[in-house]
Amino acid sequence: MRHILIIISLLLFTSPLFGDSHKGKILYGWETSSGIQLREFGDKDIHPQYKGDVENRKPNGLGIMNFPDGRKYVGEWKNGKRTFAFPSGFKYVGEYKVGKMWNVKKYNKDGKYVGEYKNGEVWNGIVYDKNGNIKGTWVNGVKQ
Numbered sequence: 001m002r003h004i005l006i007i008i009s010l011l012l013f014t015s016p017l018f019g020d021s022h023k024g025k026i027l028y029g030w031e032t033s034s035g036i037q038l039r040e041f042g043d044k045d046i047h048p049q050y051k052g053d054v055e056n057r058k059p060n061g062l063g064i065m066n067f068p069d070g071r072k073y074v075g076e077w078k079n080g081k082r083t084f085a086f087p088s089g090f091k092y093v094g095e096y097k098v099g100k101m102w103n104v105k106k107y108n109k110d111g112k113y114v115g116e117y118k119n120g121e122v123w124n125g126i127v128y129d130k131n132g133n134i135k136g137t138w139v140n141g142v143k144q
Contacts, residue, residue, distance in 0.1 A: 035080040
């Protein structure tokens with residue numbers, strides 16, 4: 001019984017060593033087929049640099065990502081996906097590849113789905129101008 005308690009204690013105290021304990025470290029974003037994965041190595045001229053909360057090698061929680069071209073994202077991440085929230089109440093949630101919106105969903109201030117983007121272009125949904133007038137409707141990337 002004593003040996004079991006010692007083993008359990010060792011596992012509990014050493015588990016942070018095997019988790020995502022990257023607080024305060026700069027990590028590098030590597031694009032993979034499953035989205036951005038973070039590594040402790042990379043080239044700042046090629047890979048985005050990330051500092052923030054991490055879970056399963058993906059940004060999760062609050063963080064800052066600086067891109068090689070000078071762009072910067074500060075905000076919320078969930079499972080490696082960014083959430084952009086605007087004062088108007090609209091939210092964009094999804095992945096970005098090579099700086100373009102990819103598999104990004106757009107929600108209105110009530111949390112209702114409005115549309116989506118792929119390869120940086122409107123894919124499905126309705127686009128409004130700044131006055132709230134309908135500018136166009138898209139289905140599978142084609143304006144209707």
